[in-house]
Amino acid sequence: MNQILATNSQKMNNKPKKEKQPKMSRTSGTTDVAKVAKIFAIILLLFGICVIGTGSYAIYQSGQLGNEVTMVNPVISLEEVPEDETTLLLTVTSNIGIDHVVYQWNDEKQTTLSGNSSAYVEQKIQIPAGSNILKITATDIQNNESTYSKKCELESNIILEATNTGKIKISYEGDKEIAYMTYRWDDGEEETIDIDANTINEEIETLSGRHTLTVVVVDAENHTETKVQETNGVSIPKIDIQSNRPENTAYIITVTDDIELKEVVVTLNDDDTKRYGQKLSGKEYTFQIPLQNGSDNKLKVEVTNSDNQKAERKVKFTK
Numbered sequence: 001m002n003q004i005l006a007t008n009s010q011k012m013n014n015k016p017k018k019e020k021q022p023k024m025s026r027t028s029g030t031t032d033v034a035k036v037a038k039i040f041a042i043i044l045l046l047f048g049i050c051v052i053g054t055g056s057y058a059i060y061q062s063g064q065l066g067n068e069v070t071m072v073n074p075v076i077s078l079e080e081v082p083e084d085e086t087t088l089l090l091t092v093t094s095n096i097g098i099d100h101v102v103y104q105w106n107d108e109k110q111t112t113l114s115g116n117s118s119a120y121v122e123q124k125i126q127i128p129a130g131s132n133i134l135k136i137t138a139t140d141i142q143n144n145e146s147t148y149s150k151k152c153e154l155e156s157n158i159i160l161e162a163t164n165t166g167k168i169k170i171s172y173e174g175d176k177e178i179a180y181m182t183y184r185w186d187d188g189e190e191e192t193i194d195i196d197a198n199t200i201n202e203e204i205e206t207l208s209g210r211h212t213l214t215v216v217v218v219d220a221e222n223h224t225e226t227k228v229q230e231t232n233g234v235s236i237p238k239i240d241i242q243s244n245r246p247e248n249t250a251y252i253i254t255v256t257d258d259i260e261l262k263e264v265v266v267t268l269n270d271d272d273t274k275r276y277g278q279k280l281s282g283k284e285y286t287f288q289i290p291l292q293n294g295s296d297n298k299l300k301v302e303v304t305n306s307d308n309q310k311a312e313r314k315v316k317f318t319k
Contacts, residue, residue, distance in 0.1 A: 129156025
């Protein structure tokens with residue numbers, strides 16, 4: 001009996017044992033998800049950095065290209081010189097080299113500066129008195145061109161006035177001795193007048209019609225002052241009176257003007273006045289006034305031109 005129990009016990013103990021299956025841990029699953037999320041986040045971060053870097057480089061390149069386009073043409077700069085209100089500092093820069101720079105006041109004579117293919121040109125420019133416009137053109141070695149203009153206003157001690165005789169009076173008063181002055185009409189030749197004084201009072205012949213007068217005053221220390229002014233030069237009529245020799249029976253009167261005659265008024269012996277207006281045409285008119293017997297034949301001739309400039313002449317001829 002005991003043997004049977006032992007045998008049965010042994011058989012029972014000899015049953016194959018079931019292998020234990022590993023249990024899934026909740027902590028392990030959560031860790032794997034976190035790892036995947038971190039990897040995905042890192043990938044997104046790297047992608048974002050690449051996008052930002054590419055965009056920044058594109059912007060940089062765009063800026064660089066923009067600068068190159070801006071710098072193709074020469075760059076013109078004009079500044080006032082400190083403590084010198086009569087001078088401007090002109091600078092021109094170019095990234096490919098400057099061929100030449102041209103500047104002029106108003107429509108006057110041009111001044112040309114050679115660039116010699118350099119990247120920088122500098123020039124001091126004297127400001128003329130009055131209201132004037134400075135025009136600048138810069139050209140590089142590839143014939144690219146830039147233009148610039150600036151209006152400048154500067155008071156001057158030079159005074160220009162028209163006189164009753166059809167001339168221009170030039171007046172000036174300075175603190176220093178004046179060496180000389182120059183003047184020119186339009187783009188004509190300069191005329192020089194020596195001064196050697198602190199003041200100027202000169203009269204010069206004018207030109208009829210509209211012209212530009214440039215006056216430059218230079219002192220003993222070589223400082224200059226310039227005035228540029230447009231003038232509408234007056235023309236004064238001219239009167240010529242002759243007798244019709246040898247008969248001596250009439251006055252022959254000839255009036256002329258550089259622009260246009262308007263009216264002639266003739267008074268004989270203070271009581272016989274004749275006006276000639278409608279008959280006048282052009283720049284010259286000739287007519288006769290009969291002389292009176294037993295009279296002093298006091299004649300006064302007054303002429304007016306189209307600019308309302310007047311001239312007068314008196315003569316007397318006893319017959």
